[in-house]
Amino acid sequence: MARFPLVTMVVALFICAQPVAAATCDSLASIALPHAHITSAVTVAAGSFTPPPAPRTANSTVPAAIPAPARAAVVNPYATLPAFCRLTATLTPSTDSEIKIEVWLPESSTWNGKFQAVGNGGWAGVISYAALAQAVTSGYAAASTDTGHVGGTASFALGHPEKVVDMAYRAVHEMTVHAKTIVNAFYATPAKLSMWNGCSLGGRQGITEAVRYPADFDAIVAGAPAVNWMMLHVGRTALNRSANASDAGAIPPSKYPMLHDAVLAACDAGDGVKDGVIENPLACHFDPGVLACKTGQDPTSCLTASQVASAKALYSPVKDPATGTVVVPGLEPGSELSFGVVGGPNPVATALEAEKYIIHRDANWDPRSFTLSGDLDLARRVDPDDALNSSSTNLTAFFNRGGKLLMYHGFQDPQVPPENSINYYTSVVKGAGRGLEGKQIALYMVPGMDHCAGGPGTDTFDKVLAMESWLTTERAPESIPAAHRVTGVVQRTRPICRYPNVAKWKGTGSTDDAANFSCAPETRSRSTQ
Secondary structure (H helix, E strand, O other), X not given: OOOOOHHHHHHHHHHHHOOOOOOOOHHHHHOXXXXXXXXXEEEEOOOOOOXXXXXXXXXXXXXXXXXXXXXXXXXXXXXXXXXXXXXXEEXXXXXXXXXXXXXXXXXXXXXXXXXXXXXXXXOOOOOOHHHHHHHHHOOOEEEEEOOOOOOOOOHHHOOOHHHHHHHHHHHHHHHHHHHHHHHHHHHOOOOOEEEEEEXXXXXXXXXXXXXXXXOOOOEEEEEOOOOOHHHHHHHHHHHHHHHOOOOOOOOOHHHHHXXXXXXXXXXXXXXXXXXXXXXXXXXXXXXXXXXXXXXXXXXXXXXXXXXHHHHHHHHOOEXXXXXXXXXXXXXXXXXXHHXXXXXXXXXXXXXXXXXXXXXXXXXXXXXXXXXXXXXXXXXXXXXXXXXOOOOOOOOHHHHHOOOEEEEEEEOOOOOOOOHHHHHHHHHHHHHHOOOOEOOOEEEEEEOOOOOOOOOOOOOEOOHHHHHHHHHHHOOOOOEEXXXXXXXXXXXXXXXXXXXXXXXXXXXXXXXXXXXHEXXXXXXXXXXXX
């Protein structure tokens, strides 16, 4: 055996023990990444970032996709940004790919040692700058992608099957892999935690990651996840057509408040507190027929027979004519003020885009030609490998790695019906076996919250902090503290209970104070299947 002088051995050990030097921001521009080109890497001074104008395309019917929580923000999300390194890159995993990504890296002194990727909304097509800012302000290294096209439209899909794959799942995965490499290089150490955070499309993106790439993330926060996405598009188009079956049946927006007030009168006090919010819409039994016009009544103060039928259609699930299975649940009692989103003159924009550019592949497609059975068949045929639909409930590989999935959904969501999340959660738990609830998967239904944010409910809560708590204690929180704010001022606080529990007033103290509520089970008498 060869012998080495003691001094030589000590020097060798010292050299091997030296940490790898962290990269400077400028030097990141020279990192070689497969099928990728880094276009810039620059240091941004604290509080100086201004997002570029949102891109649009000439034929877009949808605003550039900015996640709903960012739209609902009442403060400048960039004002408190610390200094960070902003890296931009273009990824080309296929010959027809052009995926833009940004990776934001706070200085080592403010980095919490973790990585957070943030999701998109609508049809994506833009970097989620506000969500990036929120993540970096909280200490995370962060990443976002436009998913490979520009502007919040599905028009990119015509003639570009590879771009459809990018948008469906590949862009997020490629971004995540490259972002982790960049994080490792910049800090000279890998992130100790990788988290996904997104709502709506972003919720679907996170769950799709858990199914297809279970090693990408340790923890996933998925709000109002648009799983069963293609079925949602067809189902929401069906709801729209049912609500507009005739000109006389269309409910004018002027009647939405009347309908909403009637629902509150029937169900608001059911939880013991009359506050303009239905705590558990699943237990609300409301018949819009109570508003049916009587002989001689002013038709502006009631619903005509055909309008009653339209209201009932919006509350009811859409079922496959061939099998009777639910395609998409109906809207919940309490969401009437937003009935125009799905029940207006045209289908909700994201669904209309899917019908035109994915299902029918015809930019001039007319919703009046819609047939439920025909469109269901086409939707399934154009997405045979579940790339866009994201219906798989098999999260076994993700859970086996110790992954945790936190889902949340507003009960007044007019875009993605709330029971879509309940059904998905129930199917995951059923398929994986009991015992996962609160350990590896948790669902929080938010009374009175609209799509991702907004509404009269307590829609302001820290989902990432809840996940951090879960990771620390190994148990999902029984409740998440939440607030309802008006122009930034807290008007009410409540606990958001882990499903299937609901918040119950203790009987004393202010009903605007979360301390006077506890989470308890409640019979959910209306079927969610």
